[in-house]
Amino acid sequence: MTSAPVASAPRKSSRINRNNLPTTLIVTLIPVCVALNIVGGYIATALRLPVYLDMIGTAISSIVLGPWWGALVGLLTNCGSALISGPTALPFAIVNVAGALLWGYGVRSWKMGRTIPRFFLLNVIVAVVCTVIAAPIIVFVFGGATGNGADALTGTFLAVGQNLAGSVFSSNILTSLADKIIGGFVALAIIEALPRSLTANIDIVKATPLKGILFAVAGIVVGVLIVVIFLAVTAK
Amino acid sequence: MSMQMALPIAMIPGNSLIHRITPLPKMIWVVGYIVLAFSTTNIVILYSMALFAFLIAVISGVTRPLLKACVILVPIASSLLALQIIAPAVEKPWTSVGHIGALALYGNGVYYGFVLLGRIVASLIMALVVVMTTHPSDLFTTFAKLKIPYTFNFMLAMTLQLIPVFQREVGIIMSAQKSRGMKGRGFSAVLPSFVPVFVGAIERVQQLSISLESRGFGSAGIKTSYRQVKSRPSDWVVAIVGVVAIATLATMSIMRGTWNLSTVILFPHAFVFWLFVVAASVFAAVILVTVFYMFKR
Numbered sequence: 001m002t003s004a005p006v007a008s009a010p011r012k013s014s015r016i017n018r019n020n021l022p023t024t025l026i027v028t029l030i031p032v033c034v035a036l037n038i039v040g041g042y043i044a045t046a047l048r049l050p051v052y053l054d055m056i057g058t059a060i061s062s063i064v065l066g067p068w069w070g071a072l073v074g075l076l077t078n079c080g081s082a083l084i085s086g087p088t089a090l091p092f093a094i095v096n097v098a099g100a101l102l103w104g105y106g107v108r109s110w111k112m113g114r115t116i117p118r119f120f121l122l123n124v125i126v127a128v129v130c131t132v133i134a135a136p137i138i139v140f141v142f143g144g145a146t147g148n149g150a151d152a153l154t155g156t157f158l159a160v161g162q163n164l165a166g167s168v169f170s171s172n173i174l175t176s177l178a179d180k181i182i183g184g185f186v187a188l189a190i191i192e193a194l195p196r197s198l199t200a201n202i203d204i205v206k207a208t209p210l211k212g213i214l215f216a217v218a219g220i221v222v223g224v225l226i227v228v229i230f231l232a233v234t235a236k
Numbered sequence: 237m238s239m240q241m242a243l244p245i246a247m248i249p250g251n252s253l254i255h256r257i258t259p260l261p262k263m264i265w266v267v268g269y270i271v272l273a274f275s276t277t278n279i280v281i282l283y284s285m286a287l288f289a290f291l292i293a294v295i296s297g298v299t300r301p302l303l304k305a306c307v308i309l310v311p312i313a314s315s316l317l318a319l320q321i322i323a324p325a326v327e328k329p330w331t332s333v334g335h336i337g338a339l340a341l342y343g344n345g346v347y348y349g350f351v352l353l354g355r356i357v358a359s360l361i362m363a364l365v366v367v368m369t370t371h372p373s374d375l376f377t378t379f380a381k382l383k384i385p386y387t388f389n390f391m392l393a394m395t396l397q398l399i400p401v402f403q404r405e406v407g408i409i410m411s412a413q414k415s416r417g418m419k420g421r422g423f424s425a426v427l428p429s430f431v432p433v434f435v436g437a438i439e440r441v442q443q444l445s446i447s448l449e450s451r452g453f454g455s456a457g458i459k460t461s462y463r464q465v466k467s468r469p470s471d472w473v474v475a476i477v478g479v480v481a482i483a484t485l486a487t488m489s490i491m492r493g494t495w496n497l498s499t500v501i502l503f504p505h506a507f508v509f510w511l512f513v514v515a516a517s518v519f520a521a522v523i524l525v526t527v528f529y530m531f532k533r
Binding site for chain 2: 022023024025027028029030031032034035036038039040042043044045047049050053056060076079080082083084087088139140141142143144145146147148149151152154155158159163164167182186189190193194195198210211214
């Protein structure tokens with residue numbers, strides 16, 4: 001008995017990836033995200049904002065395109081920054097990549113973008129992981145200095161008797177929390193404004209007004225600051 | 237610092253000896269500088285590297301833009317030295333050289349602070365000189381010759397083109413906000429401006445994507461470049477001198493256990509004290525300016 005010929009499933013074109021987006025669109029979207037990261041970081045420095053704003057493009061790409069595309073954006077951001085302002089940004093590429101993977105898998109696989117509290121928690125996780133990775137780099141490569149306002153906090157923690165690694169971690173977690181929560185919610189606002197063809201497959205909550213998020217961030221940062229100061233003083 | 241101030245990415249046009257060198261030898265020098273900077277703790281080597289890179293900048297005629305770009309080092313240099321004096325990144329016991337109130341100052345960290353700073357300064361100056369004397373297209377053509385995927389090259393090149401566009405558009409949006417009596421500084425001004433800039437860019441790249449698709453981007457075959465980079469014998473000499481000099485110094489440093497001179501170069505107590513006062517004051521000034529800008533309407 002011969003079996004009836006079965007039509008094989010249509011082969012997916014190599015030009016179309018799992019997001020159903022043409023590769024050329026992805027190849028052109030990635031530089032937009034990288035440029036947003038670099039310009040965001042530069043604007044934060046130029047306007048002397050106490051955050052970095054250099055991972056908004058990473059968050060957008062990892063949520064819209066996928067975690068590994070986001071990781072590529074993170075890598076390219078630090079490579080591009082190295083071409084612009086020297087190689088000091090290169091060691092932090094790993095922080096950007098880790099953030100991309102967490103945002104990407106968090107929203108796309110672990111469904112942490114379904115509600116505002118879940119998404120808020122995801123940003124807090126990203127902030128903590130980024131600090132855990134960044135703090136040793138700051139200590140071993142830059143002797144604890146970052147050149148921004150967080151160094152004043154590091155100095156304060158050192159003055160109350162904490163060691164260098166602990167002080168860098170404590171000050172970095174504060175800036176990182178503010179940066180990643182704000183960055184995550186700005187990314188959410190941008191994703192909502194993107195064409196439907198790009199965001200159709202993403203299960204993510206609608207953006208919320210940024211003013212409320214800024215108040216929440218301020219509350220969290222103050223709370224963590226109190227805890228960190230308490231731990232530093234009692235550790236002495 | 238205004239929003240309209242351009243990022244220091246542009247090549248400074250010129251016809252100097254350094255401008256005429258092809259990108260590959262320059263890249264070898266940059267990578268070699270980073271490798272050497274992180275394989276030695278000898279401050280004589282580190283600051284000689286920085287001085288040499290600065291001399292190359294002078295020869296290239298890019299001294300002014302380089303010094304302007306190096307302003308970013310002021311906050312990190314001041315905080316790095318101040319932090320290393322109050323908490324040296326070396327093993328205890330530390331030798332106290334004085335107190336400011338309850339704050340103890342230690343001399344042990346000064347040498348290490350200068351090492352860390354020397355690494356950053358040397359690598360940064362060399363990298364900036366290379367960026368300022370190399371045409372981006374030549375750089376990407378060289379990357380292609382080194383078998384770096386052309387999609388990666390395309391993404392990097394497009395990023396460098398988009399940065400000034402984004403920067404200008406954020407500036408325009410913030411000026412428009414100001415002209416309508418809205419806030420022009422701080423989070424509430426900056427964050428909303430990212431949305432129209434990004435969404436506008438997405439609409440443009442969708443057209444670019446179709447254009448790339450119609451021109452066969454992503455198809456198999458040899459990719460060619462409009463700009464051709466041809467190495468001359470002098471380029472090979474520069475590359476070989478770089479490799480030999482850097483490999484020799486790196487090997488000597490590693491054989492001598494990073495060639496640390498902290499037991500030979502001792503800093504007087506008064507120097508450490510005043511260094512801390514100056515570094516901490518500069519950093520405090522930076523912080524005060526930051527706070528001032530944050531709360532200025």
